[in-house]
Amino acid sequence: MSQICPDIISFPESPATHPERWVLMNVFTRQCLGVGPEVMTVLANPDVESTATYRIWRIWRFSHIDGLLADPSRFKRDAGTWGDPQIVDHATLIKLLKDQCIFIDDLASYRARFDVKKSLLDRQRFGTYHQQLGQQLIAIERRDPTAWWLEQKFTPDLAAIRQDNLYGAVQDRFLDQWLPRRITPGMRILDLGCGAGTIAQKMARLGASVLGVDPNPEYIRRASERAEGDSTFQVLDLNSPGALDALPAASFDCIYMSDALLFYFVPYEPGKPLDLLRFISDIKRLLKPGGTFLSLEPHPVFYIQPWLGDPARPFTVMTEYLHTHWRINPPLATLTRPFLDAGFTVIGIEELASDPENPKVDARAARFAAEFPVWLLVEFQAPANA
Incomplete structure (x- = not known):
C-alpha cells in the first residue's frame, strides 16, 4: 500500500506567466517533481484508482554538476524552462511519485536506503553528497573529477x-x-x-x-x-x-x-x-x-x-x-x-x-x-x- 513519504514539502513555483505549477520535494533525498494542482488530490488518497489524467514536469536535475557551490536545490528554478507538461494516467503518476521518493511502499525499507554507497554503481543507497557527486561525474557524465x-x-x-x-x-x-x-x-x-x-x-x-x-x-x-x-x-x-x-x-x-x-x-x-x-x-x-x-x-x-x-x-x-x-x-x-x-x-x-x-x-x-x-x-x- 502506497503512502506519502513523511519527508515531503510542497510549494508553488507559479509565476503569472506559468500558473498552477507546484514542486513536490523530498528534502532528505533531494528528489522532486513538478506537478499541477490536480496531483494534490492524489497525495491524500494514493490508492484510490481514478480515470483522471495529471500534469507532471520532470524538473529534477543534479544541479551540483554546475559546481560545488552552485544552487543545491536540484530543480529547474525558472518555470519557463519546464517545457510542456507530460500528461499521465493514475498508475503512471504513482510510479513517478515513487521514483522520486514522494510515495513509498515501506517506511523501514526507505529509511534503510540512507546509508553510504558501496560503489560508484550503487543506486540503491543515497550516500553522502560527495559520493553522489562522484557517481554523477564518473559513472554518468564520464568526466575527470580533478579537472x-x-x-x-x-x-x-x-x-x-x-x-x-x-x-x-x-x-x-x-x-x-x-x-x-x-x-x-x-x-x-x-x-x-x-x-x-x-x-x-x-x-x-x-x-x-x-x-x-x-x-x-x-x-x-x-x-x-x-x-x-x-x-x-x-x-x-x-x-x-x-x-x-x-x-x-x-x-x-x-x-x-x-x-x-x-x-x-x-x-x-x-x-x-x-x-x-x-x-x-x-x-x-x-x-x-x-x-x-x-x-x-x-x-x-x-x-x-x-x-x-x-x-x-x-x-x-x-x-x-x-x-x-x-x-x-x-x-x-x-x-x-x-x-x-x-x-x-x-x-x-x-x-x-x-x-x-x-x-x-x-x-x-x-x-x-x-x-x-x-x-x-x-x-x-x-x-x-x-
Whole structure:
C-alpha cells in the first residue's frame, strides 16, 4: 500500500506567466517533481484508482554538476524552462511519485536506503553528497573529477578564484580582506592541500615564506610554474602515514588548510578512514610554540542547503546536523574537540558571508550566503610549550 513519504514539502513555483505549477520535494533525498494542482488530490488518497489524467514536469536535475557551490536545490528554478507538461494516467503518476521518493511502499525499507554507497554503481543507497557527486561525474557524465574541480573553482589560467560563483563571492572576498590582517612579512607558512597554489600565492604576495604541499602532481606542477615571491611547492600524499615526517619540527608560524579537513571526519571513500589523531599530532609537531592552525571548511550547518523562496529573501530547510548522512562536514563540537583535547586553543571563529548586492553572482545565491554562511574559519593556537 502506497503512502506519502513523511519527508515531503510542497510549494508553488507559479509565476503569472506559468500558473498552477507546484514542486513536490523530498528534502532528505533531494528528489522532486513538478506537478499541477490536480496531483494534490492524489497525495491524500494514493490508492484510490481514478480515470483522471495529471500534469507532471520532470524538473529534477543534479544541479551540483554546475559546481560545488552552485544552487543545491536540484530543480529547474525558472518555470519557463519546464517545457510542456507530460500528461499521465493514475498508475503512471504513482510510479513517478515513487521514483522520486514522494510515495513509498515501506517506511523501514526507505529509511534503510540512507546509508553510504558501496560503489560508484550503487543506486540503491543515497550516500553522502560527495559520493553522489562522484557517481554523477564518473559513472554518468564520464568526466575527470580533478579537472572538473579546477574548472569550477578557478579561472582558466588557474591564477585566481572565479568571481562568478560563491567561491569568489564568499571565500576569495573574505581571504582578500582577512589575510592582510593576519599575515606579516617573514612568516613561515605551510599550506596543506594547496591545490594549484592560488591561496599560497596570496600569502606569498603578503611577504610570507610559503610551502605548499598537495598529493596531486599536476596541481603542484601548475603551482610551481606560477610561483611568486618566497613560495615553493612539493608533492606530498597527505593521506599516507608519515607523509609529513620529513618536514622539520617547530618550523612553521602558521599552517593553513581549506576544504580538506572534513575528509578526516567523514572519509571520501567508505571503509578507508583517515587518521585524524595522527594528523593533529603532525600539526602540533610542525608548528612553532604558540603557532596557529587555520582551518577553512564548508560550514557545518548551511553548506549545500537548498536555496528556496524568493531571490530577495531565500530560506532553507534544515535536515541534519549532529548525525551526518548527506553532508560530510562535521558539527562544530566534533570539529574542535580533538584539537582541544590535544592542547590547542580556539582563538578565533569567522563565518564567511557574501555581499548581498554582488552583481557577479546569482541574486538568490548572494542573498542566501549573506544570511547563511557557507564557510567557517576556525583559528587553533598550539600550546606555547609545544
